[in-house]
Structure formats: C-alpha cells, structure tokens
Amino acid sequence: MIRYTKRDSKKILKQVARLRGISVSEIREELxxxxxxxxxxxxxxxxxxxxxxxxxxxxxxxxxxxxATNNFRP
Structure with missing residues (x-):
C-alpha cells in the first residue's frame, strides 16, 4: 500500500497549481x-x-x- 507524506502533498499542490495555471497559494485557499x-x-x-x-x-x-489519501477506500 502506498503511503503519502506531507512532502507528497506539497508536490501534489504544485502539480495541481501548474495544471490549472494558478499559484500554489490560490490552490491552498481553495482547499x-x-x-x-x-x-x-x-x-x-x-x-x-x-x-x-x-x-x-x-x-x-x-x-x-x-x-485523506492514506485513508481513501474506493
């Protein structure tokens, strides 16, 4: 089972920001x-x-x- 860390979460935030064309701070605000x-x-x-x-x-x-990702059950 894959375990996500806070470091992984920061990478995810950066990737989502890049994909959406907005800043990481905007992603954090939305979250x-x-x-x-x-x-x-x-x-x-x-x-x-x-x-x-x-x-x-x-x-x-x-x-x-x-x-949330570590406790996700499909």
Missing amino acids: EIAIEEARNNPAPDTETEFYRLFGNKTPTPEEFLCI
Whole structure:
C-alpha cells in the first residue's frame, strides 16, 4: 500500500497549481474553503468521518491531502 507524506502533498499542490495555471497559494485557499465546508457539513456521516480523521482540529491543506489519501477506500 502506498503511503503519502506531507512532502507528497506539497508536490501534489504544485502539480495541481501548474495544471490549472494558478499559484500554489490560490490552490491552498481553495482547499482551505473546501475543508471548512466539509468540517461544517451537517450530514451526520460526513461529520463523523471528518472527526474520525482529524479530531477537533482543522487540518492544513497538506495534512488534509496526506490523511485523506492514506485513508481513501474506493
């Protein structure tokens, strides 16, 4: 099983920024908004899963990518 690290997450952010033609900071801002929306989602399943993965803290975009990809179940 492949394990992603924070270093891998930073590489992913750079690749996505390059593909979309925007800066890494813009990608981080978009991810921060998406993370907040996921964290504040009122659906019980989503709330439970977010808490299971991240506890009470809001992850950075790098932490989110690293933890989410390592816990992805197709």
